[in-house]
Amino acid sequence: MSTHNTTTTTHVTTVRELKVQGVNRTIPYRLVGSYEYGKCLESFMQLIKISTLDELPVYDTILNDRPEFTYFNGVSSAFNNFPNLAKADEITRTKFCDEYQKKGLRWMIALARIELGSTMSMYGESKTPFESVAKTNYDMEATMQVLSDDVTAHMKSLALEEGFKKVIKRGRDIDTWTIAYLRRLKLIRDMLSTLGRFGDNTVKAKLGPYDKELAKYENRLMDEIERQTQPKTFMQNNVTNRQTQTRARRISNKEITDCENVVSKPSTPSQPFDGPGGRPSDNNGSGGVAR
Amino acid sequence: MIKKCLSIGLACCFLAVPSCLSYGKTQGKSDSQPAQEELTKELLKGVAERAGEGKKTADDWKVAAFNKLPRAVRLICRKQLVPALESESGIPLLNAVQSLVLKHPPATVAAVEDYCRSIGHGVLSERVSAEIINLINQRAPVQTKTWKPIFTQYIAAGLIESINSEMSDLNKHQLMQDPLELPADWREADQLFWEVHVWKNRFLNLDQVVRATNGLNQQLLDAAKKAEDENLVGEITKRMMIGIAVREKFEEMLQREAELRLVALSKAEEILRKKTSFKDRLNAAFALELHAGELTQFFQAHKPEELKREKLKDPTIIDQGKQLVASGREHGKDVIEKALLLRVGAHWWLRGRYGSSSLAHGLLKPESAVQNQDVMFGLFMPKKRPKAIGDVDSETGKLSPGYDRRHYFTWAVERRDAFLDQSSYDGPSNSQTQTVGTASDRFY
Numbered sequence: 001m002s003t004h005n006t007t008t009t010t011h012v013t014t015v016r017e018l019k020v021q022g023v024n025r026t027i028p029y030r031l032v033g034s035y036e037y038g039k040c041l042e043s044f045m046q047l048i049k050i051s052t053l054d055e056l057p058v059y060d061t062i063l064n065d066r067p068e069f070t071y072f073n074g075v076s077s078a079f080n081n082f083p084n085l086a087k088a089d090e091i092t093r094t095k096f097c098d099e100y101q102k103k104g105l106r107w108m109i110a111l112a113r114i115e116l117g118s119t120m121s122m123y124g125e126s127k128t129p130f131e132s133v134a135k136t137n138y139d140m141e142a143t144m145q146v147l148s149d150d151v152t153a154h155m156k157s158l159a160l161e162e163g164f165k166k167v168i169k170r171g172r173d174i175d176t177w178t179i180a181y182l183r184r185l186k187l188i189r190d191m192l193s194t195l196g197r198f199g200d201n202t203v204k205a206k207l208g209p210y211d212k213e214l215a216k217y218e219n220r221l222m223d224e225i226e227r228q229t230q231p232k233t234f235m236q237n238n239v240t241n242r243q244t245q246t247r248a249r250r251i252s253n254k255e256i257t258d259c260e261n262v263v264s265k266p267s268t269p270s271q272p273f274d275g276p277g278g279r280p281s282d283n284n285g286s287g288g289v290a291r
Numbered sequence: 292m293i294k295k296c297l298s299i300g301l302a303c304c305f306l307a308v309p310s311c312l313s314y315g316k317t318q319g320k321s322d323s324q325p326a327q328e329e330l331t332k333e334l335l336k337g338v339a340e341r342a343g344e345g346k347k348t349a350d351d352w353k354v355a356a357f358n359k360l361p362r363a364v365r366l367i368c369r370k371q372l373v374p375a376l377e378s379e380s381g382i383p384l385l386n387a388v389q390s391l392v393l394k395h396p397p398a399t400v401a402a403v404e405d406y407c408r409s410i411g412h413g414v415l416s417e418r419v420s421a422e423i424i425n426l427i428n429q430r431a432p433v434q435t436k437t438w439k440p441i442f443t444q445y446i447a448a449g450l451i452e453s454i455n456s457e458m459s460d461l462n463k464h465q466l467m468q469d470p471l472e473l474p475a476d477w478r479e480a481d482q483l484f485w486e487v488h489v490w491k492n493r494f495l496n497l498d499q500v501v502r503a504t505n506g507l508n509q510q511l512l513d514a515a516k517k518a519e520d521e522n523l524v525g526e527i528t529k530r531m532m533i534g535i536a537v538r539e540k541f542e543e544m545l546q547r548e549a550e551l552r553l554v555a556l557s558k559a560e561e562i563l564r565k566k567t568s569f570k571d572r573l574n575a576a577f578a579l580e581l582h583a584g585e586l587t588q589f590f591q592a593h594k595p596e597e598l599k600r601e602k603l604k605d606p607t608i609i610d611q612g613k614q615l616v617a618s619g620r621e622h623g624k625d626v627i628e629k630a631l632l633l634r635v636g637a638h639w640w641l642r643g644r645y646g647s648s649s650l651a652h653g654l655l656k657p658e659s660a661v662q663n664q665d666v667m668f669g670l671f672m673p674k675k676r677p678k679a680i681g682d683v684d685s686e687t688g689k690l691s692p693g694y695d696r697r698h699y700f701t702w703a704v705e706r707r708d709a710f711l712d713q714s715s716y717d718g719p720s721n722s723q724t725q726t727v728g729t730a731s732d733r734f735y
Binding site: 026027029030031032033036037039040041042043044046047050051058062063065068069071072105112114115118119122150153154157176177180181183184187 | 478569570574628632633635636639641643645647648650653655660667670676695697699701703704
């Protein structure tokens with residue numbers, strides 16, 4: 001167990017080092033939502049601080065008047081029976097809205113926290129990204145509910161994605177997808193860790209065991225990156241076959257930094273992800289969510 | 292009337308050019324008429340074959356259409372145009388079409404246009420014009436000065452259409468109708484001021500397009516001067532006054548807005564003075580601060596005696612406004628800070644939820660954002676009030692904002708460009724308003 005923990009720590013550190021080495025360190029600041037949700041939370045936190053308990057529900061009534069401040073939770077249920085609202089009848093639609101529609105100040109804060117925390121998790125260096133933006137009791141329950149649903153959606157999606165299965169295959173050349181999936185695994189594990197600390201026991205019992213499994217995949221990807229990016233010694237080069245040498249040349253450190261730096265360049269999907277259902281970003285980026 | 296002048300003016304400035312400058316889309320079409328007919332026949336034959344066999348895929352169909360093209364056209368399409376059409380950035384397309392129009396005869400251009408249409412990319416000239424407007428709105432460096440008149444002529448129609456369409460939309464808006472009245476309901480008034488806010492940003496973008504259009508007119512003017520055609524010089528100069536017409540319309544809109552804001556300011560002060568419910572006081576306090584800020588800006592830029600609206604001409608209007616603000620602030624001092632924090636926070640939330648930028652399918656801001664506050668702030672925002680996801684927009688039939696959570700996308704942000712077809716997220720679509728570097732930093 002302790003060995004496992006040590007290995008994980010080393011690998012997470014390496015992930016961080018990779019991010020630090022990446023040329024383009026501006027991405028977390030440039031992602032739409034980081035700045036905006038940060039400013040939003042700044043205002044809302046101050047508002048909660050100066051408001052009385054009687055005043056908080058009044059804010060909800062103002063916000064509830066406006067449909068754009070509503071969103072839907074229950075994304076993970078999309079994998080089972082998410083209705084097609086465009087074609088749904090009024091009863092189904094109303095039922096769905098009653099069940100999943102979230103509005104009001106605490107739910108808005110919850111969404112902002114999770115979006116900002118996710119960016120910090122994937123691109124930042126904080127060990128506890130969600131906790132650093134989830135400190136008030138006012139929205140804690142809502143935040144945990146959304147977080148629980150979001151992490152379930154990520155995990156269900158991951159289980160369905162052919163692309164992920166291909167990425168974690170041993171011996172596969174590393175590419176932008178490797179880095180992207182590492183990032184996603186870290187996000188999911190950070191979410192699980194937050195739920196483990198603040199979520200209710202049912203959630204903990206349900207999702208907790210998956211962390212080990214995810215850590216295994218994370219380690220495997222890190223092993224692959226380390227193996228493929230390690231500089232070869234003269235002797236090693238002499239004993240390896242020609243094919244391995246070619247791959248070692250092809251997969252260089254430069255390529256990893258390039259992976260972080262290809263954002264604005266149009267590119268074609270890499271071969272392993274072609275085919276129906278195989279793309280990691282099918283439909284809406286969360287895998288098989290049927291919308 | 293202004294609208295008519297504007298449309299006629301713009302139309303003329305591009306249509307009446309010396310013969311030496313005319314690219315002649317019409318001419319190009321007539322030259323290539325037999326070729327086009329033949330192509331159409333072949334394409335139809337391809338459709339019939341496809342229907343008959345029931346086995347050919349859309350890709351087969353595209354390949355078949357492609358193979359029918361002349362070799363030179365195939366080369367242009369394969370190496371330049373199709374990759375540019377599929378690129379997210381507009382610059383490659385602009386360069387590719389410019390090169391096409393300048394280097395090839397009209398018949399070839401027409402054949403390429405037909406091919407693009409056949410593979411679902413629409414009318415090429417309109418697409419290029421739209422991309423130019425997009426680039427202008429993003430404040431991307433569009434070097435219009437280096438364009439040849441023949442290319443200018445090619446894209447003119449799309450630019451004219453864009454300006455006309457915006458002016459026509461504004462003329463239909465509630466704000467531009469008489470009698471000018473503030474809606475009695477808070478939500479309706481709120482909606483109206485939101486739309487005015489959006490319109491101000493749209494005008495900033497329109498102004499840029501007009502400037503670029505005038506720049507293009509300048510080219511035609513220079514060419515006319517070179518040709519020593521004095522009549523044409525006079526005519527084009529006259530048409531370059533189009534910018535003034537657009538600015539006059541913008542000015543009219545600003546004055547109407549100020550008039551409405553004065554009414555709303557008075558109403559907000561009254562609510563705060565009468566000590567109504569906490570909710571009403573919150574709304575009133577926010578309205579008071581919002582309108583006070585907007586009116587201060589307006590009267591800093593305008594003197595009452597120069598204004599056209601009767602109600603704004605009153606020389607004491609500024610003092611009246613100041614008194615209302617002072618009184619409102621005095622009576623509402625317990626709610627003003629809370630109202631501002633609530634609405635400002637909500638507005639930032641809205642930007643985070645619905646905003647999109649120009650890279651990675653709208654998920655990522657340009658590199659310069661980290662150094663330039665304007666770029667960091669600027670986002671494409673919906674023109675209409677967005678609805679929550681789960682609700683389908685009756686006009687577009689799409690969910691809004693198109694994704695559930697940003698983090699479902701951002702884990703692989705560098706690959707989003709590659710999945711334009713697969714992602715349900717629209718990115719910067721036609722329903723955009725605020726753009727990089729132009730957005731007003733005022734809320735509403």
